[in-house]
Amino acid sequence: MRRLPLYIMLDTSGSMRGEPIESVRVGMSALTTSLRRNPYALETVWLSVITYDLEAKVLVPMCELEDFSLPEIPVPQTSPTNLGAALELLFKRYRLEVQLSTPDRKGDWLPILVVMTDGAPSDTYAFKQAVQRLKEFRFARIICCAAGPKAKVEPLKQLAKDVYALETMDAATFSKFWDWVSATVNTQSQSGSGRLDELPPPPEEIKIVH
Amino acid sequence: MDKSFEPQSTSPALSFTLVFVDNTPPGHKDRYCRTQFETAVRQLRFDVARVKTPYLFRMSQFSDALRPGRDQVRLELEDVQGFDALGLACKIDDGGLPQIVGTPLRAFKGDVHIRACSKLNGEKEPDDFEVTRSFEIAEESVDTWPLWQDLPTPTDTPYEAPNQDTLCKTIPLSAPIVVIGASQRGRSHAHQGDFRDDYMTARFADSNPLSRGDDNGEWRYGWHVLTVSDGAGSATFSRKGAQLVCDTMADALFNELNHSSNSAPLTDAVRDSFNERWTRLQANCFGPVDSMTRSRLKLGETFTRAVYAAYMAVFNEAATLRERTRRHVSVRDYNATALCVAVKRFKGADGWKSDKLHRRPPVWAILSYWIGDGAVAVYRPNDENRILTLGKGDSGEYAGETRFITSKDEARFDSVEPRVNLTFLRNFEGIILATDGVTDPFFPSDSSMETFSAWQTFWNDKLRAGAPDAFPSLQNEKNGEIAPQKRADALLRWLMFKERGYHDDRTILLALNDKLAARNRSTANDD
Numbered sequence: 001m002r003r004l005p006l007y008i009m010l011d012t013s014g015s016m017r018g019e020p021i022e023s024v025r026v027g028m029s030a031l032t033t034s035l036r037r038n039p040y041a042l043e044t045v046w047l048s049v050i051t052y053d054l055e056a057k058v059l060v061p062m063c064e065l066e067d068f069s070l071p072e073i074p075v076p077q078t079s080p081t082n083l084g085a086a087l088e089l090l091f092k093r094y095r096l097e098v099q100l101s102t103p104d105r106k107g108d109w110l111p112i113l114v115v116m117t118d119g120a121p122s123d124t125y126a127f128k129q130a131v132q133r134l135k136e137f138r139f140a141r142i143i144c145c146a147a148g149p150k151a152k153v154e155p156l157k158q159l160a161k162d163v164y165a166l167e168t169m170d171a172a173t174f175s176k177f178w179d180w181v182s183a184t185v186n187t188q189s190q191s192g193s194g195r196l197d198e199l200p201p202p203p204e205e206i207k208i209v210h
Numbered sequence: 211m212d213k214s215f216e217p218q219s220t221s222p223a224l225s226f227t228l229v230f231v232d233n234t235p236p237g238h239k240d241r242y243c244r245t246q247f248e249t250a251v252r253q254l255r256f257d258v259a260r261v262k263t264p265y266l267f268r269m270s271q272f273s274d275a276l277r278p279g280r281d282q283v284r285l286e287l288e289d290v291q292g293f294d295a296l297g298l299a300c301k302i303d304d305g306g307l308p309q310i311v312g313t314p315l316r317a318f319k320g321d322v323h324i325r326a327c328s329k330l331n332g333e334k335e336p337d338d339f340e341v342t343r344s345f346e347i348a349e350e351s352v353d354t355w356p357l358w359q360d361l362p363t364p365t366d367t368p369y370e371a372p373n374q375d376t377l378c379k380t381i382p383l384s385a386p387i388v389v390i391g392a393s394q395r396g397r398s399h400a401h402q403g404d405f406r407d408d409y410m411t412a413r414f415a416d417s418n419p420l421s422r423g424d425d426n427g428e429w430r431y432g433w434h435v436l437t438v439s440d441g442a443g444s445a446t447f448s449r450k451g452a453q454l455v456c457d458t459m460a461d462a463l464f465n466e467l468n469h470s471s472n473s474a475p476l477t478d479a480v481r482d483s484f485n486e487r488w489t490r491l492q493a494n495c496f497g498p499v500d501s502m503t504r505s506r507l508k509l510g511e512t513f514t515r516a517v518y519a520a521y522m523a524v525f526n527e528a529a530t531l532r533e534r535t536r537r538h539v540s541v542r543d544y545n546a547t548a549l550c551v552a553v554k555r556f557k558g559a560d561g562w563k564s565d566k567l568h569r570r571p572p573v574w575a576i577l578s579y580w581i582g583d584g585a586v587a588v589y590r591p592n593d594e595n596r597i598l599t600l601g602k603g604d605s606g607e608y609a610g611e612t613r614f615i616t617s618k619d620e621a622r623f624d625s626v627e628p629r630v631n632l633t634f635l636r637n638f639e640g641i642i643l644a645t646d647g648v649t650d651p652f653f654p655s656d657s658s659m660e661t662f663s664a665w666q667t668f669w670n671d672k673l674r675a676g677a678p679d680a681f682p683s684l685q686n687e688k689n690g691e692i693a694p695q696k697r698a699d700a701l702l703r704w705l706m707f708k709e710r711g712y713h714d715d716r717t718i719l720l721a722l723n724d725k726l727a728a729r730n731r732s733t734a735n736d737d
Contacts, residue, residue, distance in 0.1 A: 100607040
């Protein structure tokens with residue numbers, strides 16, 4: 001069976017405590033609910049959640065959409081945003097989990113990556129290195145989301161061409177973002193190799209920074 | 211009795227004993243294998259199974275403990291318990307590796323007790339040990355069936371494409387060949403109201419007898435051409451691309467092989483290469499067949515022209531649309547794969563002498579060209595049970611990655627010639643051209659597409675059993691044949707089969723030899 005892996009990287013640095021992380025949680029469950037309504041996503045999407053603060057952790061290892069349930073997301077009091085470390089962890093998981101075609105096995109679809117942050121990478125050197133290595137790993141699409149007024153767009157632009165900026169971090173805005181992500185994943189799961197111009201346009205609350 | 215009310219704890223504990231048997235003579239023992247065996251047992255972790263989903267877990271890490279070609283070292287299974295009740299079997303496979311296989315009947319969550327011991331030259335070693343590993347069978351998957359929608363295609367875009375298509379034709383020969391084909395829009399496309407991107411077509415030569423009347427009537431029938439194409443899901447106008455590729459390739463090949471000034475020398479070259487091969491075979495003389503090289507060269511050129519024609523057709527179409535709509539349209543928007551087969555029956559030759567060397571039987575010449583995924587194959591169970599895959603599919607590292615005929619580089623002789631295949635067969639039961647929408651669900655890997663058993667399952671258990679009306683049995687052979695159109699319709703109905711995760715457009719085009727099929731089946735029943 002061919003799978004469509006979806007990696008979601010969530011910022012759990014100190015500034016996410018309280019309402020922001022709760023909004024993310026609500027948004028994530030809206031995402032899975034919406035994906036579960038799509039038969040094709042239900043049959044192909046596998047997802048994994050990686051959180052990062054001082055250290056990067058695999059919150060949910062790659063599992064079928066059907067079996068996915070989001071646990072509590074622990075957010076430490078104060079902690080840096082080690083996005084570089086998170087990317088390194090992602091690369092490790094990618095090597096482990098994403099199946100390439102071999103004569104005896106069928107490969108997965110190109111994975112989708114969603115990166116969400118409300119700040120800027122603290123481990124700048126590690127981040128720089130990770131950005132270099134990112135080229136080795138192919139993704140069908142990388143969706144970067146800069147959430148809130150303090151989020152820095154520049155570093156994220158090294159990961160993906162377009163960065164989606166959320167001006168506020170309230171539940172309503174987040175849910176719009178996740179709705180849009182699910183629409184994107186749905187499109188992707190159907191077309192296999194989707195094209196940018198076929199994607200649904202993001203809602204007004206989301207600004208595209210080119 | 212409803213078994214679902216039984217508490218799970220009553221289900222018997224799962225257990226088995228793995229025995230490492232080493233019968234190499236003392237002094238030649240390889241301590242390494244024994245260590246590897248132990249490591250493999252300790253590293254064992256089972257994948258999660260799912261109710262009603264076929265499960266296969268090969269404990270491949272044990273391959274390090276086995277030495278290829280040394281059958282004195284092997285693994286044995288003893289005291290396998292509890293797996294039957296779950297619908298699973300724990301056994302040693304053909305490769306000597308233990309595996310758990312089957313379709314789980316019910317959910318389970320518990321432990322597997324694995325006992326490992328070794329037997330050296332028939333004597334049990336005292337170094338037994340036990341490990342316990344968790345094993346889980348998840349609940350049955352949610353039925354996604356009711357969620358699929360069937361939306362109509364938009365009307366405001368260029369290029370129409372019907373959601374379904376069928377094709378049928380009987381080629382009247384002493385053993386008639388029936389060509390039936392069906393193409394169906396995939397559920398993933400229907401769910402979004404997208405077009406069917408597959409296309410198929412055929413050109414038949416029987417109504418166009420060639421003017422040359424010599425050669426014992428050998429020329430009465432020309433080459434029949436069958437083509438199938440799968441438009442890329444990522445390309446906006448691939449439905450048109452697939453249609454253009456199919457039609458242009460079919461027309462170009464049909465013309466080149468039957469009508470153009472090249473056709474006579476080309477067909478002569480093909481026949482000569484068979485004659486030479488046959489004569490050599492009779493004389494037990496092996497080695498490269500010179501005329502084969504010559505005919506390959508000619509065929510390479512012919513197919514290159516056809517591929518180039520297909521590329522140009524797409525190129526011109528893109529240019530026209532670009533001009534008309536003032537939008538950015540490129541050849542890539544028409545990306546499509548191509549599967550082509552040309553067949554011709556050569557009448558047998560009595561030869562000018564009645565000796566064995568110059569007499570040859572009638573033969574089918576099968577020409578093929580294949581780029582992209584899907585499959586072109588000849589099914590002939592009577593002939594050493596071999597499947598003949600005519601070429602090799604192109605699949606990338608990730609799903610959905612393949613090659614397209616619409617890439618400019620593919621229209622070069624160097625790219626086309628290796629993809630051209632020329633085969634001579636006394637007989638065949640069926641020639642199959644299918645897009646990946648049909649092959650993907652049934653062939654778990656590229657290598658399984660080369661094995662006969664996988665094709666046998668596909669042909670008998672899936673295709674023939676799934677669409678019985680498309681394949682007349684002995685019974686309705688007696689009652690008169692089923693009209694080809696009815697058979698194509700049956701094939702189309704079969705294409706709606708449900709397979710979780712596989713919802714691409716599906717197209718299959720078959721050339722069937724019913725008489726041979728009936729004979730094969732009747733002899734099979736006699737056995």
